[in-house]
Amino acid sequence: MQVYYDKDCDLSLIKKRKVTIVGYGSQGHAHANNLKESGVKVTVGLRKGGASWDKAKKAGLTVKEVADAVKDADVVMMLIPDEMQPESYKREVEPNIKKGAALAFAHGFSIHYNQIVPRADLDVIMIAPKAPGHTVRSEFVKGGGILIWSRSTRMPPARRSKSPCPMLPPLVAAVPASSRPPSRTKPRPICSVNRPCSAAAPWNW
C-alpha cells in the first residue's frame, strides 16, 4: 500500500485549474470550502430553488446551475447522492463538460456498476474520504486531515505525471482503493479533501 502525504504533492497543480463541485451536502460542502480556503478556484453546481443554493452562496462560493457550472471546469466532482448521479450526468454534465476534463467521484458505485459510463475523452478518478463530510470539514478547520482512498480509473499513460500525486495536493493520503487501511500505530495521514484538492490522481498538468 502506498500512502501519500502533503509533502508528496504539488498544490500549485490544482491551483491552476478550475474545479466544480456538484452538490453541497455532506461531502460537497466540505470539498468546496476546503478547496476554496486552500486557494483553488471552485464553483458549486446545484439546482436553483433547492435548499443548498443559498447555503453555498452564504459561504461565499460561486453557485451556478449544474449544466452551466461544469462548462469551464477542469475537474468536476460529483457529490450528489449516488442514486441521483446517473440522470444528472447524462442530462447536465456530459453535454457540457469540456473535452479532456476529469470526472471525479467520492464513491465507486456509479462507475463500478455502470450507472455512469463516462464519455471516452474524460479522465475518471476517485477520491473517497473515509469519514462523513462534516468530519472532512472539521478536521480541515483544525488543521488536520483524514484518510482517503484514491484511484485513477481511467487515465491514459501519456497524461500521467511522474509525481506520485500531483493533484492530491493539499492533500492527503492517497491510498489505492484495493489496499487495506494503514496501521493505527502509524502516523495519521491527511486527506486530499481535507486540504485543497479533490483529486488524488497523477496528472500531467
Ligand SMILES: NC(=O)c1ccc[n+]([C@@H]2O[C@H](COP(=O)([O-])OP(=O)(O)OC[C@H]3O[C@@H](n4cnc5c(N)ncnc54)[C@H](OP(=O)(O)O)[C@@H]3O)[C@@H](O)[C@H]2O)c1
Ligand atoms: N456522506 C458521506 O459521509 C460520504 C462519505 C464518503 C463518500 N460519500 C459519497 O459522496 C457522494 C455524495 O454523498 P453525500 O452524502 O455528500 O450527498 P448528500 O449530502 O445527500 O447530497 C445532497 C446535495 O446534493 C444536492 N442534489 C441532490 N440532487 C441534486 C440534483 N439532481 N442536482 C443538483 N444537486 C442535487 C442537494 O441539493 P438540494 O439542496 O437542492 O437538495 C444537496 O446539496 C456520494 O457518491 C456518496 O456515496 C459520502
